Amino acid sequence: MKTLNLGILAHVDAGKTSLTERLLHTAGIIGELGSVDDGSTQTDTLALERARGITIKAAVVSFAVGDVTVNLIDTPGHPDFIAEVERALGVLDGAVLVLSAVEGVQAQTRVLMRTLRRLGIPVLLFVNKIDRRGADPDRVFREIAAKLTPSVVAMDPVEPDRVIDLLATLDEDLLTEYLTDPEVFTPSRLHAELTAKVADGLAYPVYFGSAITGAGIDALRDGIENLLPSKENTADGPLSGTVFKVERGPGGEKLAYVRLFSGSLAVRDKVPLGDGEGKVTAISVFDNGSVVPSGSVVAGRIAKLSGLDVRIGDVLGSGPGHGREALFSPPTLETVVSPVRPAERGPLHQALTQLTEQDPLIGLRHDEIRQETSVSLYGEVQKEVIQATLADEYGIEVTFSETTTICVERVSGVGSAVELIGKAPNPFLATVGLRVEPGSPGSGISFRLEVELGSMPYSFIKAVEDAVKETLREGVHGWEVLDCVVTMTHSGYYARQSHAHGTFDKSMSSTAGDFRNLTPLVLMAALCEAGTTVHEPMHRFVLQTPADTLGPVTALLAQARAVPRTTLTRGETAELDGEIPAAKTHEVHQLLPSATRGEGAMETAFHGYRPVRGPAPSRSRTDHNPLDRKEYLLRVLRRA
Structure with missing residues (x-):
């Protein structure tokens, strides 16, 4: 038996959960189609999913197509839950990307297709809802070719000339062979060549149909069975x-x-x-x-x-890992979660910690002084989901503060600092010297040594490295510091001292704790000397609007600190693209209908970070504040 691990992906409301229901019904797994609106589908099992009619958690369900067992993974379409999609992509053999025959290519469709192509995951495209009013399959097919990939071929019905045209554009040898002897391209040969190009992530068959009526489903099932690469189940190799x-x-x-x-x-x-x-x-x-x-x-x-x-x-296991790098943008929003009943602060923190096991991108920051816990988010819908989950599964009612934007800090120059053992004002039995300098974008945090590795116990060096990475979660202005190089330039320690009978004397012997506690002071001094710049998250936007509303739209974008790059006018429609601060996207989405008579539409996607203009925003600290030496030492020494 062969297995195909298949993802169903789409922009929200394109109909991927309905397609999942139809595939299960056609395979005989369910006797009656469930409804997203009624909350009766197989894969949306959470109460909140049924109530809202959206997919929140990826779900797995299995069915057979021919001699292939398909493990179908239904993923969320709403961008607030893109982390669920990211994790599913790491285990897929192939994917079906669903589009609406009415709305066509949408913002999330582009993001998903771009990622699938980058990963080389074989993809079939399914244009759904051809039975709906306003459906235009031909227009959507042209949009796919223009906005997603030109390497597409319509499969309803399959026309050999179209397949040959696509294969010829992808492979010059095949073109030469066809021009020499077109008769060799029999239906079986064309199918084999198309299958190979699909498996290599080079060709993208497009199917048309309706998950509600069942139109086009048989053709799609045939494509799943015969065009996507299934794997033989085998116990060979290391785990x-x-x-x-x-x-x-x-x-x-x-x-x-x-x-x-x-x-x-x-x-x-x-x-x-x-x-x-x-x-x-x-x-x-x-x-x-x-x-x-x-x-x-x-x-x-x-x-x-x-x-x-x-x-x-x-x-x-010990075999090679198959984890993939981060594929989508990090969360750019943050909010403080507070229990309605103050006595539940402890249980709330425990519950949120468990939720991070299920969604690692829900980042937690706990402020012991204010007794506040902050969570990072993708959007307001995710906030509602966390609130409902805490109430339903843990019995904890919570409220949220106003959502704020998560900025980051980047090192501006080079800075260094050192504290010597036995020399005031250093109260710790450790010598630590650090130099900090900018790293290349995307390089992360690099820790290097200019001291001999054997100059002191490795556990002490590791304590410094761990403390460096922990401290950089909150820079000079309280934001996480990205992409820098930290070099340890000085080290020193007191060897283990014992009294008679081998009694350990901690007061005269260095421990890893000395290095962990001293490192934040040294690192923050070096960071202050180097300086940091606060950057805010930016989104790339594409905005379509009636050409006669270009003036009000341009004013709206300027008010939102957006930077348009290009403006194209085609007939009565104008299209603008550029960058906009992530903090302003929600505001523009709300004001756009009134500025465009309800006809404007804007797509946005994360596009990196840009230095903040004007005064740098700051964020409250949760790390005992190594920028204030007296405050830091009072808290750390009291804790020790």
Whole structure:
């Protein structure tokens, strides 16, 4: 038996969950179609998903197409839940990208297709809702070719000349062969060549239909079975798997969704996990619409494992990992979460910590002084989901502060500082010297040594490195510092001292704690000397509006500090693109209808960071404030 791990992706409301229902119904898994509006679909199982009619969590369901077992992963379409999509992409063999025959190519469609192409994931496109008023499949096909990829071919019905034209543009050798002897391109040869180009992420078949009526579904199923690359299930090779989803069972136990890329797993197996190991206590696999217990699982399958203390992104086994780099933008919004009942501050923090296991991009910042916990977000809908989840699953009612934008800091120059052991005002038994300088964009935090690795115990050097990375989460202005190089220039310590009978004397001996506590003071002094610049998140925008409203739209963009790059006018429609501060996108979306008689539309996507104009915004600190030496020492020494 072969397995295909298939993702269903789309812009919100394009109909991907309805398509999932139709595929399950056609496969005989369900006897009656569920409805998104009625909250009766198979994959939207959360109460909030059923209530709002949107997908929030990726869900897995299995069905058979011919001799292929399809593990279908239904992903969210709303951009607030793009993290769920990112994790699913790491385990896919292929994908179906769904578009609406009415709305056509939308903002999220572009983001998803760009990412799928970059990863080389084989893709079939399905233009849904051809039965709806306003549907224009021909226009949407032209949009796909113009805005997503020109390497498309319509598959309803399949016309050999169209397939040959596409293959000829992709492969000069095939073009030469066709011109020499066109008779060799039989239907089977064309199918084989198209299948190869689809598998290589070079060709994109486009299907048309309706998930509601079932039109075009048989053709799409044929494409899933015959054009997308399925894998033979085999236990060969070393164990290698990736955790792409974590949830909690009825008893609070962790359940890990794992895609196995090689090897096999059985109940009671001990699994290498980073520096440790875990023991699998139960395995479930997806089979014909159900989740069934199994004694083992082999490569190619997706399984739900119990007994492992893992996080999303963890690699199981000693084989090569298959985790992918971050694919989409980081969250750019932040809000403070407060319990309605003050006595629940502790349980709230624990609940939020558990939620980060299921969604690592919900970043937490806990301020012990103010007893406040902040979470990072993609949007307002995600805030509602967190609020409902805390109430339904943990019984904790919460409120949120006004959402603010998450900025970052970048190092402006070079700065250095050093504190010597035994020399005032250094109260710690450690010498630490650090130099900080800018790194290249996207390089992250680099820690380097100008001291000999053997000059002191490695645990002390590691304590400095860990403290550096922790401290840089809050720079001079309180924002995370990105892309810099920190070099350790000085080191020193007191060796272990003992009294008679081998009693350890901590007051005369350096410990890792001395280095952890001293490093923030040294690093922040170096950062202040180097200087940092606060950058705000920017979105790239494409805005279409009636040409006669260009004046009011331009004024609206200027008020929002947007920077238009190009303006094109085609007939009665004008199109602008440029950059806009992420903090202003919601405001523009709200004001755009009144400025354009309701006809304007704007697509936005994260486009990096830009220095803030004017006074640099700051954020309250949660790190005992190493910028204030007296305050920092009082808190740290009291804690020690």
